[in-house]
Amino acid sequence: MTQEMPPAAAAVVPAAPRTAGQPSLPRRILADRNGLIGVVLIGALALIALASLVHLGQDPLAQHQSGQLAGPSGAHWLGTDQFGRDIAARVAAGIFASLRVALVSVALATVIGGLLGVLSGFAGGILDAVVGRLTDVLFAFPATLLALALVAALGHGWFNTAVAIAVVYTPIFVRVARGPVLTVRESEYVRAGRVLGFSRSRLLFRHVLPNVSAPIAVQVALALSWAILTEAGLSFLGLGTQPPNPSLGLMVADSRNFFPDAWWTLLFPALAVVVAVVGLNLIGDGLRNALDPRTVRR
Amino acid sequence: MIEVTEAARHYRTSDGVVRAVDGVSFVVAEGETLGLVGESGCGKSTTAKLLVALERPTAGTILVDGIDVATARGAELRRLRRTIQLVFQDPYASLNPRRRIAATLAEVLAVHDLARGAAATRRVGELLEMVGLPASVGERYPHQLSGGQRQRVGIARALAVEPRVLVLDEPVSALDVSVRAEVMNLLVSLRASLGLTYLFISHDLGMVRHLCDRIAVMYLGKVVEAGGWRQVSDDPLHPYTRSLHDAVPVADPTVESGRSGRTLTGEVPDPAAPPPGCRFHPRCPIAEDRCRTTEPPLLAQPDGDRLVACHLV
Amino acid sequence: MSVLEIVDLHAVVATDGGELPVVRGISLSIDAGEIVGLVGESGSGKSFTALSVLGLLPDGARVSGGRILVDGEDLLSLRAAERRTRRGGTVAMIYQDPMTALNPLMTVGAQIAEGLRAHGVDGAEAKKRTLAAIEEVGLPRPERIARSYPHRLSGGQRQRVVIASALALRPKVLIADEPTTALDVTIQQQILALVDELRVAHDLAVLWITHDLGVVARIANRVAVMYAGRIAEAAPTRSLFAAPQHPYSAALLASIPSPTDTVRGPLPQIGGAPPDLTALPPGCPFEPRCAQREPGCAATEPDPVHRGDADTACFVPRERWTTAEEAG
Numbered sequence: 001m002t003q004e005m006p007p008a009a010a011a012v013v014p015a016a017p018r019t020a021g022q023p024s025l026p027r028r029i030l031a032d033r034n035g036l037i038g039v040v041l042i043g044a045l046a047l048i049a050l051a052s053l054v055h056l057g058q059d060p061l062a063q064h065q066s067g068q069l070a071g072p073s074g075a076h077w078l079g080t081d082q083f084g085r086d087i088a089a090r091v092a093a094g095i096f097a098s099l100r101v102a103l104v105s106v107a108l109a110t111v112i113g114g115l116l117g118v119l120s121g122f123a124g125g126i127l128d129a130v131v132g133r134l135t136d137v138l139f140a141f142p143a144t145l146l147a148l149a150l151v152a153a154l155g156h157g158w159f160n161t162a163v164a165i166a167v168v169y170t171p172i173f174v175r176v177a178r179g180p181v182l183t184v185r186e187s188e189y190v191r192a193g194r195v196l197g198f199s200r201s202r203l204l205f206r207h208v209l210p211n212v213s214a215p216i217a218v219q220v221a222l223a224l225s226w227a228i229l230t231e232a233g234l235s236f237l238g239l240g241t242q243p244p245n246p247s248l249g250l251m252v253a254d255s256r257n258f259f260p261d262a263w264w265t266l267l268f269p270a271l272a273v274v275v276a277v278v279g280l281n282l283i284g285d286g287l288r289n290a291l292d293p294r295t296v297r298r
Numbered sequence: 299m300i301e302v303t304e305a306a307r308h309y310r311t312s313d314g315v316v317r318a319v320d321g322v323s324f325v326v327a328e329g330e331t332l333g334l335v336g337e338s339g340c341g342k343s344t345t346a347k348l349l350v351a352l353e354r355p356t357a358g359t360i361l362v363d364g365i366d367v368a369t370a371r372g373a374e375l376r377r378l379r380r381t382i383q384l385v386f387q388d389p390y391a392s393l394n395p396r397r398r399i400a401a402t403l404a405e406v407l408a409v410h411d412l413a414r415g416a417a418a419t420r421r422v423g424e425l426l427e428m429v430g431l432p433a434s435v436g437e438r439y440p441h442q443l444s445g446g447q448r449q450r451v452g453i454a455r456a457l458a459v460e461p462r463v464l465v466l467d468e469p470v471s472a473l474d475v476s477v478r479a480e481v482m483n484l485l486v487s488l489r490a491s492l493g494l495t496y497l498f499i500s501h502d503l504g505m506v507r508h509l510c511d512r513i514a515v516m517y518l519g520k521v522v523e524a525g526g527w528r529q530v531s532d533d534p535l536h537p538y539t540r541s542l543h544d545a546v547p548v549a550d551p552t553v554e555s556g557r558s559g560r561t562l563t564g565e566v567p568d569p570a571a572p573p574p575g576c577r578f579h580p581r582c583p584i585a586e587d588r589c590r591t592t593e594p595p596l597l598a599q600p601d602g603d604r605l606v607a608c609h610l611v
Numbered sequence: 612m613s614v615l616e617i618v619d620l621h622a623v624v625a626t627d628g629g630e631l632p633v634v635r636g637i638s639l640s641i642d643a644g645e646i647v648g649l650v651g652e653s654g655s656g657k658s659f660t661a662l663s664v665l666g667l668l669p670d671g672a673r674v675s676g677g678r679i680l681v682d683g684e685d686l687l688s689l690r691a692a693e694r695r696t697r698r699g700g701t702v703a704m705i706y707q708d709p710m711t712a713l714n715p716l717m718t719v720g721a722q723i724a725e726g727l728r729a730h731g732v733d734g735a736e737a738k739k740r741t742l743a744a745i746e747e748v749g750l751p752r753p754e755r756i757a758r759s760y761p762h763r764l765s766g767g768q769r770q771r772v773v774i775a776s777a778l779a780l781r782p783k784v785l786i787a788d789e790p791t792t793a794l795d796v797t798i799q800q801q802i803l804a805l806v807d808e809l810r811v812a813h814d815l816a817v818l819w820i821t822h823d824l825g826v827v828a829r830i831a832n833r834v835a836v837m838y839a840g841r842i843a844e845a846a847p848t849r850s851l852f853a854a855p856q857h858p859y860s861a862a863l864l865a866s867i868p869s870p871t872d873t874v875r876g877p878l879p880q881i882g883g884a885p886p887d888l889t890a891l892p893p894g895c896p897f898e899p900r901c902a903q904r905e906p907g908c909a910a911t912e913p914d915p916v917h918r919g920d921a922d923t924a925c926f927v928p929r930e931r932w933t934t935a936e937e938a939g
Contacts, residue, residue, distance in 0.1 A: 188392035192452075195350045196406050196459065197379035206405075210396050337795035444884055445653070474652035475822055479866035479878035486877065501796060504825075508868035508875055528873070545800035547825030549867050551849045554829045561804050562797040565765050 028290035035286015038221075041279030045095050045272070052092035060089040060246045069262045079264035081254065090246040091268050097247050098276065101162045101240075102227035106220060108166035113173025114216055120174070121181030122204050128178075135171035143168050147230055151239045161240050165227050176219045180212040187211075214291035221284030225277040232273050248273050299463060299495045300326040300349065300382075305358035306519075307344050314570040318344040320519035321358070323596075328462070331489065331496040333510030333527070335503060335542070339566050340516040342499045346467045349497065350384045351375065362463060380410060383456035387468035389448035393440040399426075399451050400436030406458040425454040430484060446477035450484065457488070463495045470505060482509060503546045507531040512603075515539045518569055518577040521596060525604030535599065535611045538578045576609070584610055613640035614816040615664070615702075615784045620677035622659050622668065631888050633659045633672070635840035638915075641816040643783070646807070648831030648848070649820045650863075654885055656840040657820050661786045664818070665704055666694050681784060700730050703777035707789040709769035712776075713761040720745070720757025723776045730780055744775040749805060767798035771805065778809060785810075787819045791826065803830050824867060828852060836860045839886055839896035846921030856923040858903040858932070895925070903932045 029035035052060065058076070064084040072079045078087040120131040138146070150164035184190060185208060193203050234240035235249030243250060248269040255265035307319040319341040326332045334342045347353040348360055351367050360367040365378045386392035394402060403422045407413040413421045423433040429450040440448055449469060456464055466485065470478040482505065488494060500506050506513055507527055514524040515536065523536040534540045541562040548554060564581045567573055573580050579589040588609055596607040622634035634656045641647045651657040662668045664679055666686065679686045681701055686694060706712045714722055720741050727737040745753040748771040761769055770790060777785060787806065791799035807830055810817055819831060827834050828848060835845040836859065844857035855861040865879040883900040886892060892899070894909035901908065905927055915922040918929075 188386050188388060189394045191352060192384070192386060192392045192455070194352060195379065195384045196409065196455070197376055198405075198409055202409070207394055211394070337797060475824065475863055476652060476866050476881040479880045480882075482868075483877045483880060504868050504870055507870065508872075508878070531870075541797060545796040547796075547799075547803075547823065547829040548870050549824035549828050549852065549864060550870075551828045551852050553870070554825075557829075559804070561800045563801075565767055565798060566795070 025290055029283070029286040032286040032289045034282040035290060038279045038282030038284075038286055041275050042283060045276055045279065046099065048092045049096035049099055052089065052096050058086035058089040060085065060093040061244055062086070069258060069265070071262070072264055078268045079262065081251070081262075081265055082258055087251075087264060087268055090251060091248070091272050093246040094248040094251060094269060095272050095276070097158060097241055097245070098228050098231050098273070101158055101165065101231045102224045104159070104162040105165035105227050105231075106169065106223045108162065109169035109173050109223065110216065110220055112166070113170035114177045116170075117174040117177030118181050118204070118209065118212065121178035122185055122200075122208060131174060131178075135174045138167070138171040144230065144233060147234060148237070148239060151234060156239075156242050158241065161231060161234060164234075165230050168230070169223050169227070172223065173216070173219060176215055177212060180215055181208055184208050184211045214288070217291060218284050218288045221280050221287055225280035225284075228273060228276045228280070299328040299330070299363055300324075300332075300497065301359075301361040302345075302349075303359045303361075305345070305348060305355045305360050307341075307348055307353055308356045311570065313568070316570045317519045317572060318569060319348065319355075320572075322516070322519070322521055323358075324514055324521065324524060326463075326495055326497060328495055329489075329493055330512065331498055331510045333506035333513040334497060334499045334516060335501065335506050335513060336516035337501060337542075337566060339518065339569055341519040341569075342516050343467060345516075346384065346465045346497070346499055349465050350382055351378060352384075376410075380459045381461055382463040382465065383459060383461040384465045384467060385449075385452050385456050385469045388472050389445065389452040390440060390472075392452055393448060393455075395440055397439070398436065399438055399440070399443075402451070403436070403455055403458055406455055410459055412459070421458075425458055426451075428457060428488070429454045430480075444477075445473050446480055449473060449477075449481050453481075453484065453488070457492070462493075463497070465497045465499070467499045468501070469498075471500065471502065478505070485509060503531060503542065504548070515542065518566060518572055520577060520607065521605070522578065522607045523605065524596070525599075526602075529601065529604050535604070535606045536578075536608050537582050537584055537610075541581075541583075576607075586610065612642060614643045614682060615818065616640040616678075616680040617660070617664065618678040618680065620660065620663060620679065621675045622656070622663050622672060623675045624659075625671040626889075628889055630675075632891070633840055633888065634663065636677070637837075637840075637842055639818075639835055639842065639845065641784070641818060643814045643816050644810060645832045646810060646817040646819055646830050648827035648834045649818055649837060650822065650824060650827055650834060651837030652822060652885065654839075654888070655837040657837050658788060660837070661704070661788055661818060661820050664784070664786055665698055665702060667698075667704075696730065699726060699777075699782070700780050701782050702784045702786065703780065703782040704786040704788065705770070705773050705777050705790045707792050709766070709773040709790075710761060712773045713769060715761055717760075718757065719759055719761060719764070719772050723757075723772070723779055726776055727779055740779055744779040745772070747778070747809070748772070748775040749801075750775075766794055767801060770794065770798075770802055774802075774805065774809070778813065778815075781813065783816060785815050785817045787817060789821050792821070792823070799826075806830065824852075824864065836863070839891065840888065841896070841924060842915065842922070843897065843925070844921055844923045845915075846919075846923075850920035854919065854929065856918050856921040856929055857897075857925045858901045858927070859897045861932075862900075862902065903927045905931075 030039060062085065064080060067080050068084040069082055070076060070080045076086050078091065081087055116131050120128040147164045147168050150167055151161055154160040154164060190203055190207055193207055231240055232249030235247040236253045241247035241250055251269035252266060259266035303323050305319060305322050309316045309318060322345060324332065334345060336342045344353065348355050349362065351370060355368050362378060363381045365374055367378060370378050400422050403425055404418045407418045407421055422436055426433055426435055431447060431450050435447065470481050473481060489496060498506060498509050510527050512525065513527050513530040514521050515530065517538050523530060523539045530539060534543050544557060545562060562581055567580065575591045576589040576594050579585040594607045594609045596605045599606055617637055617639045620634055620637045623630040624633050637660055649657045649660065659672065663674050674687060686697060723741040723744055724737040727740055732740065741757060742753045745756050750756045750768060750771050791802050794802060809815060821827060831848050834848050834851045836843045838859050843859045844855065851860060852864065855864060862881045866881065868878060881900055886896050892909065894911055895913050898904050898908040908926055913924045913926050915924045
């Protein structure tokens with residue numbers, strides 16, 4: 001340089017902010033109070049679900065002739081149902097079934113819907129128009145009715161239930177992904193990348209995707225909680241998990257005839273659903289806060 | 299270095315055809331700085347986009363170092379990217395918020411196969427030093443920098459490909475007053491040390507006057523006056539340039555109180571329906587009948603290197 | 612006499628690291644028919660000062676001390692409901708982005724009339740005064756404008772509508788928060804001329820917040836320059852530009868390219884950055900960047916003193932300044 005920059009010019013960098021060594025994402029979620037509570041709740045449910053897999057407790061299908069509709073006791077911590085089956089074991093297995101359907105359905109919806117949304121938003125044109133109309137059509141059906149119809153058409157089984165729920169949620173992910181992509185695509189840093197000669201795939205995967213991942217991740221947590229409710233709803237209506245397999249929705253449905261006398265038949269499966277939904281929503285809140293780089297500073 | 303001939307960029311919208319740039323011609327010699335002045339809707343930002351091939355012209359030709367911007371593809375387009383770069387107005391919006399500064403700069407080097415690994419780290423340090431930033435800035439995220447530092451990073455990123463031309467789109471408008479001087483001085487010293495050619499786009503006549511060799515004034519998609527910096531800024535001929543000169547507040551109460559108090563009436567017309575004849579005539583204080591019907595050509599003036607598009611000068 | 616008097620105003624913003632002092636003892640008075648320019652860079656506290664006067668500080672921010680007197684009445688001692696009637700009624704505001712001040716779903720006329728009705732003006736009278744207000748800000752065909760939605764108007768027209776709405780209730784004080792920054796220069800010129808006209812017509816006291824020293828030179832009678840939450844210098848406009856009494860004002864003025872330079876050298880820079888408000892130095896906040904600093908400057912923070920025409924918070928009188936930095 002021909003001309004010396006005055007030393008004081010911009011050489012003064014403000015004191016290193018706390019973000020200098022930014023903690024990892026899981027740490028940031030745990031640092032958020034809502035996120036922490038959510039993770040604890042869902043972690044507990046997941047442990048219970050895993051315990052049911054290895055039959056740590058009772059067999060959820062075994063009928064104990066000695067005590068039908070027996071209250072909580074040392075032998076059956078959460079009591080038994082009308083067939084004398086252990087409610088603790090059935091709730092644990094029901095949680096596993098719910099989480100399995102929720103995870104698989106939301107994974108499908110996220111990958112398919114998210115990809116369609118990102119691609120259609122980034123590419124625009126005909127792809128965007130076609131995807132847009134398709135999502136409009138799917139949105140036109142009431143969600144629960146659509147899921148009901150799909151399960152009826154596909155037949156029973158947990159995977160078919162998951163597919164039905166995935167179809168219902170895919171358009172939500174298309175929209176959640178597409179909106180921010182439209183904003184980010186027009187952002188100046190993407191424009192700067194174009195001027196600098198970055199390829200379209202580099203712009204899409206390195207610059208657009210990371211900046212739209214936050215709303216998608218938040219949506220994943222929320223969709224998981226809805227999926228659990230939907231699965232429970234379908235089972236309640238007799239279209240999800242089939243008896244004698246344990247399911248939270250089915251247990252709530254069965255308890256209708258007994259709960260005035262045997263409250264434990266209703267309370268524990270319903271509680272499991274509530275805890276799952278609240279926990280996932282809290283994780284969604286925590287994610288939202290953790291993923292915004294600007295909130296870290298405050 | 300830059301040769302723009304009758305370039306036009308029209309957009310089809312629901313309101314009709316918007317003529318953002320409508321037949322603009324200018325030349326910028328190597329090492330020269332041209333200032334492009336005008337208000338919103340005059341087409342100066344669209345001109346910038348045309349030069350860096352963010353948009354393609356709908357008519358006319360644009361040559362940058364001999365490369366035809368309208369048709370450049372593949373290797374030719376890559377050569378264009380390495381010849382001309384853009385510095386944005388808002389340095390915050392133009393940096394990816396999730397990337398550290400060093401990663402942002404290193405990515406440019408990698409994409410153009412200029413440096414990788416340790417060589418890239420060294421080059422990133424050099425680039426930051428070139429714009430007056432310590433190497434430690436590389437470890438920061440954009441939100442951890444001040445406005446002036448961010449704009450220095452924006453300049454460093456543009457310089458990473460070793461371009462010969464920088465298009466500066468309002469590079470100091472978003473900055474605090476005291477920081478503007480720093481960035482302006484940096485631009486002056488980089489121009490001298492790297493032999494850069496600048497196209498400086500601004501609505502701030504004072505900054506344009508400070509940095510540019512020549513100035514072109516745009517109104518509604520057309521150049522209305524162009525000439526040397528002192529000619530255009532101190533002795534404007536076109537009625538629009540004169541109005542602009544009077545409208546810009548100057549940080550000097552003596553000058554300000556000596557103003558005529560005449561204000562330009564009306565607003566810039568819709569570029570989808572430009573007025574017939576001279577586009578400035580509805581607001582022009584001296585318009586005559588022929589101004590309403592015949593569009594004045596951009597003509598050379600007797601005082602040398604100046605062009606004015608007005609029937610009445 | 613002064614209509615607006617701000618006395619030793621303090622304001623803080625709550626952050627994770629405690630309360631940040633954003634306004635640190637500001638005193639300022641504005642007479643009827645006077646425009647005072649409040650100049651400062653981002654973070655100087657100029658917007659917080661303005662919002663304090665209106666009682667519209669954002670969440671987490673609060674006035675922590677001082678008085679704000681309008682016609683002798685302390686706004687800070689009023690109850691919320693009374694405060695509301697003063698807002699708009701005696702103190703009005705115009706904004707940088709007129710679109711944010713207008714409801715996109717209401718016609719412009721309905722919005723102005725709504726403001727009037729909220730302050731007790733009844734239907735027919737509100738309508739009449741709405742049209743009069745639109746006409747007064749120089750908009751053609753007031754009936755047509757009144758029936759328009761904000762998005763149908765241009766930026767300049769919108770700003771005029773906001774001004775009409777602000778002045779419809781005949782306030783005594785107008786707070787203008789960079790109302791021309793987003794506008795083109797020829798439109799800015801029109802708005803500046805309009806506000807100046809209205810100031811004369813209604814004897815308005817105007818606090819004009821801006822970072823543009825050119826705008827200040829054009830319309831302000833007096834200028835207050837803010838730095839790190841305090842007023843560094845307050846002076847009549849001509850005096851401040853001719854002979855600034857604070858090194859920060861001097862440096863700010865010097866950093867702007869002069870419209871008459873024939874040789875274009877490097878612009879004088881201030882260098883450094885404003886202090887971190889969480890860790891203010893004990894002395895003058897400008898001392899680390901100051902070209903005129905003396906050994907005592909870092910020890911205690913200077914209080915404003917009267918020097919020449921100005922009140923300046925600086926220990927070092929102009930006569931002792933060393934470099935040629937004082938812009939001429």
